[in-house]
Amino acid sequence: MSKDPRGNRHAHLNRDSIARAALAVVDRDGSEALSLRKVAAELGVGTMTLYHYVPSREALVADIVALLVVEMxxxxxxxxxxxxxxxxxxxxxxxxxxxxxxxxxxxxxxxxxxxxxxxxxxxxxxxxxxxxxxxxxxxxxxxxxxxxxxxxxxxxxxxxxxxxxxxxxxxxxxxxxxxxxxxxxxxxxxxxxxxxxxxxxxxxxxx
Amino acid sequence: MSKDPRGNRHAHLNRDSIARAALAVVDRDGSEALSLRKVAAELGVGTMTLYHYVPSREALVADIVALLVVEMxxxxxxxxxxxxxxxxxxxxxxxxxxxxxxxxxxxxxxxxxxxxxxxxxxxxxxxxxxxxxxxxxxxxxxxxxxxxxxxxxxxxxxxxxxxxxxxxxxxxxxxxxxxxxxxxxxxxxxxxxxxxxxxxxxxxxxx
DNA sequence: AGGATACTCGTACAGTGTACGAGTCCAGTC
DNA sequence: GACTGGACTCGTACACTGTACGAGTATCCT
CATH class of the missing domain: 1.10.357.10 (Tetracycline Repressor, domain 2)
Structure with a gap:
């Protein structure tokens, strides 16, 4: 009888797309304003869902850096x-x-x-x-x-x-x-x- | 009938001594571990007392930097x-x-x-x-x-x-x-x- | 069918910066 | 002396953070 917690899969959700959304947040709001809740909201997903793909905030930041560095x-x-x-x-x-x-x-x-x-x-x-x-x-x-x-x-x-x-x-x-x-x-x-x-x-x- | 909220002055409390205590915390625990509560504890003082000398955490960090830079x-x-x-x-x-x-x-x-x-x-x-x-x-x-x-x-x-x-x-x-x-x-x-x-x-x- | 597995996410907790306001002290002035 | 105004201290509260836990659902394997 819960409101809407159907276990819908979000097909395009993975470590890479999460890092990309996080980078978008940083580009828009600044690096100190980065938060897991904001990234989750950006993706239209519950906050804790992110933890199934990324072990910690620290790892997420590392993923962002990796994303930037491959552009070189x-x-x-x-x-x-x-x-x-x-x-x-x-x-x-x-x-x-x-x-x-x-x-x-x-x-x-x-x-x-x-x-x-x-x-x-x-x-x-x-x-x-x-x-x-x-x-x-x-x-x-x-x-x-x-x-x-x-x-x-x-x-x-x-x-x-x-x-x-x-x-x-x-x-x-x-x-x-x-x-x-x-x-x-x-x-x-x-x-x-x-x-x-x-x-x-x-x-x-x-x- | 409050426990001990006597308005004692802490003679050696000022912007400089606060910055010095904050620097001590950073030197010991690292820069990400800096918090106003920890600095206040280091000085044996309530957290909000710091705000009478320093307007914000950001200003406190600036004071730490100033402390380091004068050593040059x-x-x-x-x-x-x-x-x-x-x-x-x-x-x-x-x-x-x-x-x-x-x-x-x-x-x-x-x-x-x-x-x-x-x-x-x-x-x-x-x-x-x-x-x-x-x-x-x-x-x-x-x-x-x-x-x-x-x-x-x-x-x-x-x-x-x-x-x-x-x-x-x-x-x-x-x-x-x-x-x-x-x-x-x-x-x-x-x-x-x-x-x-x-x-x-x-x-x-x-x- | 039944059970494992993968995934989602609500709730909760400890920690943060800081706004507010109630206290308590001291320096003046009458 | 009594009063007043400021300087100072700090308890409480709020919004926010990262993340532990566990309950829920969907899918696949046997």
């Missing part, structure tokens, strides 16, 4: 140098970050020793090796280059989000010439500059 | 070059991160347009200018260098925390030669290498 371009076109390959990866990371500015913080905060990022690191290592870089240098190259990219894009996505919300926070007391000019110039040019400096420097010293 | 070394010893000054700042940031590995994520995630980090950015700009760098280059220099440092230290503090907790996660299925070797070599040497590449490169191109 690690294809090897013929005659690609390591130098250009590294820049290609950096640019596709930036493109991903700008497609999902509110979700990027999740990528930056993700544990680098667990499946989503660890798998990516392995793919990246193979990519570099295929481009002729010595394996021994990988950890150093990866940590320096990836650190720059993650840090820069964390700043840039913050700036992007700022622009698309409240036009002016009440706390902007100090006219803040610096804050105003900073995000404005924090653009593609600065990213390319950093990329060039680091890729060039690494090539000269380690490869 | 921006002193100018005589004859200091921009090159060495920039490295000095980078090293003192790393020292701070390693002193508070569980709190560093809060610094990395802090909004760069609000008092704690904005004030630091201003102090840093003055520091660079005093060392002879052109003001126009500041935003570019700052974003590239700071991005590297933040990104690198986010990774390194993660690795440090990993070592001090569960010796082996159940999910380490894949023997993960990469994951094991990565944090080990992600050390001072790699940081110095990155610092040298970037400071050198920036100097050559912009200054």
């Amino acid at each position: 371009d690690l294809t090897i076109s013929s005659g690609l140098s390591w130098r250009d390959g590294a820049k290609q990866v950096g640019r596709s990371l930036r493109a991903m970050a700008l497609r999902h500015p509110r979700a990027f913080a999740l990528v930056a905060a993700a544990a680098s020793d667990k499946p989503p990022l660890l798998d990516f690191a392995r793919r990246l290592r193979d990519f570099y090796v295929a481009l002729g870089a010595p394996i021994e240098a990988f950890v150093e190259v990866w940590s320096v280059l990836d650190a720059f990219e993650t840090g820069f894009l964390l700043l840039e996505t913050q700036a992007v989000m700022r622009r698309s919300t409240a036009p002016h926070d009440e706390l902007d007391q100090g006219t803040s010439e610096l804050a105003d000019r900073m995000p404005a110039t924090l653009s593609e040019a600065a990213y390319e500059e950093g990329l060039e400096i680091i890729v060039g420097g690494l090539e000269r010293r380690l490869l | 070394d921006l002193t100018i010893s005589s004859g200091l070059s921009w090159r060495d000054g920039a490295k000095q700042v980078g090293r003192s940031l790393r020292a701070m991160a390693l002193r508070h590995p569980r709190a560093f994520a809060l610094v990395a995630a802090a909004a760069s347009d609000k008092p704690p980090l904005l004030d630091f950015a201003r102090r840093l700009r003055d520091f660079y200018v005093a060392l002879g760098a052109p003001i126009e280059a500041f935003v570019e220099v700052w974003s590239v260098l700071d991005a590297f440092e933040t990104g690198f230290l986010l990774l390194e503090t993660q690795a440090v925390m990993r070592r001090s907790t569960a010796p082996h996660d159940e999910l380490d299925q894949g023997t993960s030669e990469l994951a094991d070797r990565m944090p080990a070599t992600l050390s001072e040497a790699a940081y110095e290498e990155g610092l040298e590449i970037i400071v050198g490169g920036l100097e050559r191109r912009l200054l």
Whole structure:
């Protein structure tokens, strides 16, 4: 005599579609606003149903990160140098970050020793090796280059989000010439500059 | 006839001491485990008492970041070059991160347009200018260098925390030669290498 | 037919941030 | 002294979170 708890199957419900719905919530409401109840509502499903596909909230976040990371371009076109390959990866990371500015913080905060990022690191290592870089240098190259990219894009996505919300926070007391000019110039040019400096420097010293 | 609600003043209770207690909680339990109730308990005080000094949890986190950021070394010893000054700042940031590995994520995630980090950015700009760098280059220099440092230290503090907790996660299925070797070599040497590449490169191109 | 299995989800609990308002103390002023 | 107004403390309550438990139903296998 319950209202409507018929055990209907929701054909298109699985780990992947749940992660996709979660990403949609994050893209819309921001990463701190992610909640299992909201994801379930997005899918028109009871909250606890999600637990049949995803073991925990933490795992769901990992799935989101995995979804974002597979978007990266690690294809090897013929005659690609390591130098250009590294820049290609950096640019596709930036493109991903700008497609999902509110979700990027999740990528930056993700544990680098667990499946989503660890798998990516392995793919990246193979990519570099295929481009002729010595394996021994990988950890150093990866940590320096990836650190720059993650840090820069964390700043840039913050700036992007700022622009698309409240036009002016009440706390902007100090006219803040610096804050105003900073995000404005924090653009593609600065990213390319950093990329060039680091890729060039690494090539000269380690490869 | 209430149990003990005497309006005792707690002499040493103020915004600063609250931030300090909150930092202690974060250093001990991790940044996700920070809660107002825990901070209040740490101080032997009712939860709502905190709200007389701090307007919100968000503000409390900002206070913690401010506490960490003032530890940085921006002193100018005589004859200091921009090159060495920039490295000095980078090293003192790393020292701070390693002193508070569980709190560093809060610094990395802090909004760069609000008092704690904005004030630091201003102090840093003055520091660079005093060392002879052109003001126009500041935003570019700052974003590239700071991005590297933040990104690198986010990774390194993660690795440090990993070592001090569960010796082996159940999910380490894949023997993960990469994951094991990565944090080990992600050390001072790699940081110095990155610092040298970037400071050198920036100097050559912009200054 | 009967039973296992897969799936759905209502309810409940501990934990969070914080709004409200009732207390209790102290500094002034009459 | 008595009164008043503010500064301070904090108990209670509410809306929200993640998730444990177990009851319900649908489907497939024998």
